[in-house]
Amino acid sequence: MPGKAHALAAVVESDPRWTAVIARDASADGKFFYSVKTTGVYCRPSCGARPARPENVGFHPTAAAAERAGFRPCLRCKPDQPPLAERQAAQVAALCRLIEQSDEAPSLEALARHAGLSVFHTHRIFKAVTGVTPKAYAAAHRARRVKAELGRNGTVTEAIYAAGYGSGGRFYEQSNQVLGMTPTRYRAGGAQTEIRFAIGECSLGAILVAATARGVCAILLGDDPEELLRDLERRFPRAHLIGGDAGFEQLVAKVVGLVESPRAPVELPLDVRGTAFQQRVWQALRDIPAGTTASYAEIAGAIGAPSSVRAVARACAANALAVAIPCHRVVRNDGGLSGYRWGVERKRALLDREAGA
DSSP states (O other): OHHHHHHHHHHHHTSHHHHHHHHTOGGGBTTBEEEETTTTEEEOTTOOSOOOOGGGEEEESSHHHHHHTTOEEOTTTOTTSOOHHHHHHHHHHHHHHHHHHOSSOOOHHHHHHHHTSOHHHHHHHHHHHHSSOHHHHHHHHHHHHHHHHHTSSSOHHHHHHHTTOSOHHHHHHHHHHHHSSOHHHHHTTSTTOEEEEEEEEETTEEEEEEEOSSSEEEEEEESOHHHHHHHHHHHSTTSEEEEOOHHHHHHHHHHHHHHHOTTSOOOOOBOOOOOHHHHHHHHHHHTSOTTOOEEHHHHHHHTTOTTOHHHHHHHHHHOOBTTTSOGGGEEOTTSOOOOOTTOHHHHHHHHHHHHTO
16 A cells, blocks of 8 residues: 555654654653564664654654563664663673772683673773773773872882782883873872972963972962962972972963964973873863864764763863863863853853964
8 A cells, every 4th residue: 555655754754753763763762662664673863773764653652662562672683682881881880890809900801701702892882981091090900009109108119019019110211201200209299299389460360370299280270379289288288388380481481472362383391190080081182283172072082082072071170280281172962161260250251362363
């Protein structure tokens, strides 16, 4: 009955749910299910199976409703199970717990066996969900364990072994990268670490510039100079803070110049400290050309972690190097200015300067 089939097809094609099915829209998963009379199965909207003819399609509010209508779940998209993203997140969460509970970081092969997946697939979904590789996650977790152990009673050596390092030598090779200083100094709250700083004024208000022997470790903007200093003190509660001399003032002048003309190519030695994920986000921010912007989602995609948009936003908020690591170039998906650690008005001013406005 061609006429009836045509009428059924017209009804389905006019339904907005059909548009989601044709587009394989994953955001519609869980909102409804569709069935195909000729195959007897029901699917998620995002199912990758070959599209059915519209006259053979029916829509159902739940998987249970589709089954009551006599349809069985598709073997490809498994609509009777949690969505793929949720299943992968649960698998990765289990792998994270395994890493955290192991004395030695499990190999990628061991993680794959635990998950029942191939090595390639394990690596891919772990990075997609967490934003970092299993190896980087294990290293960051051990770094957190070292920091926690250094805050307790006992020797530095005990803390290193308690955190899962097989030898003190292996840890000391990485201690500057993990802690930004030796473990003894870290345990003392930065004691004996010299940090030179200066507080001045720029067109955006008060500015504090601080640097270790390795490079600039903080560029802070605000309205209250005393609050900027308290912020630095909270970061390094027992460091030796030294007011900058004439030579240091030259470095401050370069930083102020970067604030006033953020398009200008100014090379600053930086002492950047953060987790493996934060480091990747911050490098992606530095790769955004002056005068342009990127969304949080675009940054997440650039670092190979498209599902980590919120984690990217948190990494931007944790940035302590204003302008040098240009988190002001990150905007909402609609181009609007979202929160900025140093105030949205300062963010707007920096973007206007870069745009030549």
